Amino acid sequence: MTLADRSAIDLCPALRPASRPALPWPYAALLAVEVCVLASLAASSLGRPPMSHLAGWLGVGSMLTALPYSLRRRVRALGRWGALPGWLDFHVFAGLQGYLLVAYHSAGAPLGTSLAAMSFLVVTLIVVSGLAGRYGVPRLAVAREQHAQASATTPQDRRLGHLEVAERWLSRWGLLHRPASLLLLALTTLHVLAHYAYAA
Numbered sequence: 001m002t003l004a005d006r007s008a009i010d011l012c013p014a015l016r017p018a019s020r021p022a023l024p025w026p027y028a029a030l031l032a033v034e035v036c037v038l039a040s041l042a043a044s045s046l047g048r049p050p051m052s053h054l055a056g057w058l059g060v061g062s063m064l065t066a067l068p069y070s071l072r073r074r075v076r077a078l079g080r081w082g083a084l085p086g087w088l089d090f091h092v093f094a095g096l097q098g099y100l101l102v103a104y105h106s107a108g109a110p111l112g113t114s115l116a117a118m119s120f121l122v123v124t125l126i127v128v129s130g131l132a133g134r135y136g137v138p139r140l141a142v143a144r145e146q147h148a149q150a151s152a153t154t155p156q157d158r159r160l161g162h163l164e165v166a167e168r169w170l171s172r173w174g175l176l177h178r179p180a181s182l183l184l185l186a187l188t189t190l191h192v193l194a195h196y197a198y199a200a
Contacts, residue, residue, distance in 0.1 A: 022135065027093040034097065038104040045107075052105050059101030060188055063123075066094035067181075092134055099127045115194060119187040126180045133173035 022028075042049045069091035072078045106120050 023092060024089055027089060031093065031096055031100070034100055038100060042104060042107045048109065049104060049107050052107065052109075055101045056105035059098045059105055061098075062094045062101060063098035063184075066091045066098065088134070092130070095127060095130055099123055115187060115191050119184065119191055122180050122184045122187060125176060126184060129173045129177040129180065133177060137171050137173065 023031075038049075038055070041051075069087045072081065072087045073084060102120065102123050106116060109116060
């Protein structure tokens with residue numbers, strides 16, 4: 001079993017594709033409603049949509065609430081505060097919600113090469129790498145294992161090799177996700193300071 005198998009599946013049973021839904025339906029439903037509402041507000045607005053600054057603050061707050069999952073995963077003493085799969089579900093929900101709010105906050109803004117554009121790019125990198133780690137790696141690991149069992153008589157199977165390569169690359173998602181999260185914190189701080197400095 002590869003390192004990706006152990007880290008993504010054995011250490012966190014919540015990542016097993018067959019064990020539970022991709023995201024609990026209340027979270028999925030709330031995200032769907034938020035997409036519809038924010039898209040409607042943005043489409044009906046000329047220039048910046050209403051309450052975009054509030055959406056920016058709410059987006060930052062949502063992403064901050066996603067951070068304790070990393071602490072819960074590493075500190076066993078926090079186990080009494082709920083099962084790890086539930087924390088992971090909220091981590092994914094809060095991250096996606098924060099991304100939606102930040103995207104709404106950025107709608108109509110002259111991004112160009114500004115600090116805001118860089119921040120949004122980093123947020124996108126965090127979300128994409130997080131989704132790869134949460135959904136891509138475990139599914140590739142299971143698919144590779146199932147394919148290996150089905151083709152035990154043909155160890156040189158080309159598709160199995162492709163699955164192993166894809167799994168190996170996706171298993172490095174943490175190399176992007178964690179540093180990008182720290183970078184986003186710094187960029188967000190600079191973005192807020194610059195906003196109030198120019199507004200003064």
